[in-house]
Amino acid sequence: MKRRTLHDGSVGSFGLEEAQLPSGKRVTLEILRHPGAAAVVPFMDDERILLLHQYRHAPGGTIWEVPAGKLGPGEDPEACAARELEEETGYRAGRIEPTGVILTSPGFTDERIHLFCAYDLQPGTLQHEHAEHIEIHEVRFSEALDMIERGEIIDAKSIVALYHVARRRDSSR
């Protein structure tokens, strides 16, 4: 595969790739090669979770998200979820469980986000670099689902992470 990198940066590597479709046809595609990420739904107890209200320059406003961040080089997704949780909320997870994986936008990026739930939270160390434009809110899990329904949570990874938990709970009833 031929690739011409146009920019190598903190988000990943953006470039043009010559790809061969299954039909044999050759096309040139713009691709962002991304290291992958992890996101986590932190449970304070059985009913209450933490959500972040976070400024995001790209969409141009403050949005609701679960804690998340990019994988470091060679970093295990679960370790990344635990690290981002502590950096962004100041809580350390006693237990982390995987709930799924998503591709965020497979038309132009290989970004994969590994989704988790975190339980048995203990006070840890907030990292101020992350915290400066993040507010941490404690909300009921049922309220978070209502926030999706009302269109207040629109971040895809957060919606999938929350829905995955909701369906597990529904099916275990």
Next chain:
Amino acid sequence: MKRRTLHDGSVGSFGLEEAQLPSGKRVTLEILRHPGAAAVVPFMDDERILLLHQYRHAPGGTIWEVPAGKLGPGEDPEACAARELEEETGYRAGRIEPTGVILTSPGFTDERIHLFCAYDLQPGTLQHEHAEHIEIHEVRFSEALDMIERGEIIDAKSIVALYHVARRRDSSR
């Protein structure tokens, strides 16, 4: 806001932007400005939907998705959903309903996907440009949810679009 565009292409415009965080701190961010997109869950009847099995170069394989595509210049999201549905599946929608909006990856892109359901499908015109690397499958809606659970559907827009319908159905029971 200062911006230096590095590449203007079919996916959008990739560049470096100087942004000011709410704290006043200035940072340079890599941003993909995207025109937005629409995605649609096509219902053949009350229980059966169409899913696409589609080759995607970026993640490097064939994945399950609902029909979707980028907004044309000035195109209304619902018109885009109807157009992509017909181009990719050969079916024209009698009725389209919005179910929500997602941000796919707000850390680096403003890409917003408008989600819909389509009903009362009638034969229309398949566009071969799209079809050459797309297989169309008819599956039960409940089976699509099982495919999410088994980790076979990992495309974020498709999962959210399907979950949105599932929760509406659950709550109307």
